[in-house]
Amino acid sequence: KTIGIDAGGTLTKVAYLNDQNEFQFKAFPSKDLSMVKEWIESFPEIEEIGITGGRTEQLLSKLKINKPIDYVVEFDATIKGVKYLLKKEGHNIQKSIITNVGTGTSIHYMDNEKHVRVGGTGIGGGTLTGLATIITGLSDFKEITEIAKQGKREFIDLFVKDIFEGMEPPIEGHLTASNFGKVNLLNNTSYKIPDLLATIQALVGEVITTLSIQYADMKNSETIIYIGSTLANNEHLKEVIANYTILKKHTPVFLKDCGFSGAIGALLNK
Ligand code: ATP
Ligand code: MG
Structure with a gap:
């Protein structure tokens, strides 16, 4: 068996195929790589590993396994995985902006076989959970997004x-003039946690979308594919992103297994 690993800033994602040749996925917190090590070691039938992501070296130095390991550059793995998921989910898109909302956000342009990283921002999933924790005390991603x-x-x-x-x-009147801008214009002193979380999600979503739209305009690309675990089960953030993208005359595309494109790409590269 071959597995694909994407050792990211926050989450380490694993992809493998079951006996029916269907993809299976698992995610572990990158701050505790020993969990990934244990999981891999409990799988004796693993023969080969394809790996990508910024924490590759940290994970490999922990693993010390004698199986063939193939490193793939993160951007190549991500695009390969996105292409696989597009096909699987019935999209026919050759040319697109791809925005990967991970811990931070990385923006790519894909045109058939070619792809290039066009930009990014430090505003991403880490910003969402970081601000949420400082402002509301909540730190669990699932809880943050449910309440938002x-x-x-x-x-x-x-x-x-x-x-x-x-x-x-x-x-248009319903556009945001200033994220958090009402705070010092009104005399409110207390805010509800769901309202604070919804506002943080919108701040993160709007920054990411604004930047993605600028690159889409620059590259003449109709669609913007948004991926990354920050969007996983996060309907609220997807709605912010979709509404704004549509308002700006582009087509947002979301993929079901949006967090696993890097791990899929690392596996397919083998
Ligand atoms: P990068 O690509 O920037 O190195 P990464 O690959 O770790 O980071 P992703 O896994 O795509 O990034 O997304 C990480 C984000 O996903 C977190 O910042 C958080 O907002 C969100 N997230 C989703 N599920 C979880 C979870 N179970 N635990 C922590 N964060 C989660
Ligand atoms: Mg990543």
Whole structure:
């Protein structure tokens, strides 16, 4: 058996094929790589490992296994995995911006066989959980995203229509004029945790989408494919991203196993 590993900043993802040749996935926290080691060691039928991601060296130095290991550059693995998932999920996209919302965010442009990293931002999944923890005390990703769904941004974010009250705004009124911008304009002193979390998600989502749209315009690409574990089971963030992408006349694409493209690519590369 061959497995693919993507040792990322926050999560180490593993992909392998079951007896029916279907992909199976597992994710472990990268801050405790001994869990990955134990899992791999409990699998004697592993013959080959394809590996990618920034924590590759840290993981390999822990593993010390005598099986053939193939390192793949992260961006190559990610694009390979995205191509696989696009096909599997019935999309026919040759040319697209690909935005990987991991711990940080990396933005790529794919045009048939070619791909290039066009940019990125430090605003990503780590920012989402980091700000959420400092502001609300919650640190569990699942809990943060579940609670964010119930929140409202209107008491914290300043929208264009709030500034142009009574006037016709020069741009669409429901666009965000300033994330968190209402805080010092109103005399509220307490905020509900769901509202704070919804606002943090929107801040992260809007920064990522704004940047992705600029690259999509630059490269004349209609679609933007958003991937990364930050979007996994995070319908609220996907909604922020989808709404804004559509408003800006681009087509957002989300993939089901969005967190595992690197691990899939590392496996397929073998
Ligand atoms: P990078 O690619 O930047 O090195 P990474 O590969 O570890 O990082 P991903 O795994 O794609 O990044 O995404 C990490 C983000 O996913 C976290 O910052 C968090 O927002 C979110 N996340 C989803 N599930 C979990 C989880 N179980 N535990 C922690 N974070 C999670
Ligand atoms: Mg990653």
